[in-house]
Amino acid sequence: MSLFLAGSSLLSFNTGFAIWILISLIVFLGIMYKFALPPIIKGIEERETSIQSSLDAAEKALRDAEKIAKDNEDVVREAERAAQKIRKEATKEVEEFRAERLEKAKEDAEKLIEDAKKSIDQEKQKALNELRKEVADLTIEATTRLLQKNVDSETNRKLIDETINDLSKN
DSSP, rough: OHHHHTOOOOTTTOOOHHHHHHHHHHHHHHIIIIIIIHHHHHHHHHHHHHHHHHHHHHHHHHHHHHHHHHHHHHHHHHHOOOOHHHHHHHHHHHHHHHHHHHHHHHHHHHHHHHHHHHHHHHHHHHHHHHHHHHHHHHHHHHHHHHHSSOOOOOHHHHHHHHHHHHHHHH
């Protein structure tokens, strides 16, 4: 309030004061240009460089990520191919194993049949040997009867036929 009372107004123009303000402004801007502006410009440039390097790094990371994704897809495809190959090999091995087991089973069955045939042949031989023994015993018995009955050749033949018939019945 006292300014209004003193008679000086804020709207009045004082040239000397304006020149001093202009000189002060030029000195201030010169000092700012000399001392403050270079660090500010340097900071802005560093920030710009930092942002650009971050962008470059982000682009590189994106390219690397895309490459890794592509490599992963290739690896997945290769793994799928390997899995299919393993499945095919496993199926083939199972079929081979099944064929081997079937062949072994056939061989075992053939061996069992062969053993059974041998056993049957042995039993047959045993039966034939027993039959021969029986025939021999019957022949001896028939011979003994013939010798006991001193008869003609017709009677002898009849006795032998009877003995053979008895043999075939037993």
